[in-house]
Amino acid sequence: MERRTDLLTGRPAGGGARPRERADAARNRIRVLDAAAELFAAGDPRAVTMDDIAKAAGVGRGTLYRRYPDTTSIALALLDEHERRLQERLLRGDPPLGPGAPPDERLAAFYAAMVELLEGHIDLVLGAEAGGTRLTTGAYGFWRAHVRMLLAAAGVPGPDTLADVLLAPLASELYAHQRAQGRTPAEITAALTGLARAVLAGR
Template structure:
């Protein structure tokens, strides 16, 4: 099955897609185990937001969650396992926000406004978790086949169609997602040292031009 809506046709309804993790899903857990896992991941998320993923250790997560270091190792195996689980956790929360959350990011606003809000939310999400995304995208081909990217592509393509954009929507979708590439965003922010406000303004301008050209 294609990850994109069909080319040219009837109006596209709100995309009905399942929230997909960036890594393989975990096996069903007992309620108490699931709560402990969520507690550890929330602690890890706070540390990433404060210090960056590169500075988050198993020991720091254990201290932040008020548990023993052994508990963290038993839950995630090693630091790489923790980082994969954290990326999965962060990705699911981000996806739920743009698929089901309040407007303008979620349903209820015009498609063009939702598309603009999607890009801004994605840029801010990447700002927090860019280290994890860069580590997960080291394979140059696999980066384009992540389930999470398929969800983003489906969402963006549907919004373009709802906004009345014509032409090759599949390629236009990839062009927009290219602006939101973790490597590019990291380059603009850390190498070119562009302020976040300028990068966000560039996204808004790109969306406005793309929608305006078709009207």
């Protein structure tokens, strides 16, 4: 079975109690994440380097690389808690985001929640998806499984292929481009709601 890494601590998740983090290691981790968050928010997250983060955090390169192999892993660590909260709402929250609503309403609610996440944390998502890593993240796998389940529940043919198609409009670079072109979050959400209804409603 694949082991999951806790992105906040850099240690394996699950499988019993984790070793207690040393106080100095915890301080360095917090300094690294705080420095990275500021750097990602200050400009183009894709231009931030590991050297930039090490200098801003006041830690050595070795200290940084022992915990995080690259800037993408740091961005993922920062995003992890936000994504976990959304995943919990999808699994056990109130409808229409959670179980109990028709598939088209649930997909529309998912789109709205994702637009909210992108709007609030676009700098982190851009950093986490640098280098084409979007499709390989655990979060993307979760979103894909959720959308595929909704497609299957609605009886839409080809859910395996269509799930990726329906997630494509949520790519961070596309969202950033749309916002730069003057589209508002409400306009983007409305367009995605229309897509959800066109694909899933009435089946």
